[in-house]
Amino acid sequence: MFEIGRITASDIGLLRSQFRAICEMTDTGAMVRHGIILTGYHNRDFKGDVLLVDGEFIGEWASDEFEWCHFTGFGSTEVTLSAPSPWMLHDAIAEWKEPGDPSGHAASSD
Secondary structure, X not given: OOOOOOOOOOOHHHHHHHHHHHHHHHHOXXXXXXXXXXXXXXXXXXXXXXXXXXXXXXXXXXXXXXXXXXXXXXXXXXXXXXXXXXXXXXXXXXXXXOOOOOOOOOOOOO
């Protein structure tokens, strides 16, 4: 079982609505892990949006002709992360988007 993140809302109606939206995305090919949603994951597009479970857009991902996957963070024109599979890219995005970091930027290594 994977940790998919926490869904929070100000009332039960909003919580249910958010949960239904996530379910609809997964029904159309999205993958939810680590509190991050990759659309286009299971529907042969091998590209799509990257969202947090609360609906915040954090970037886009796509696969190239060699089946490497690349993530471009919101506001960037350059590839932010790359990995040899969508699964590994999902993990890399989760590491990049550390819990509690609202900016979506990787932690400084210095």
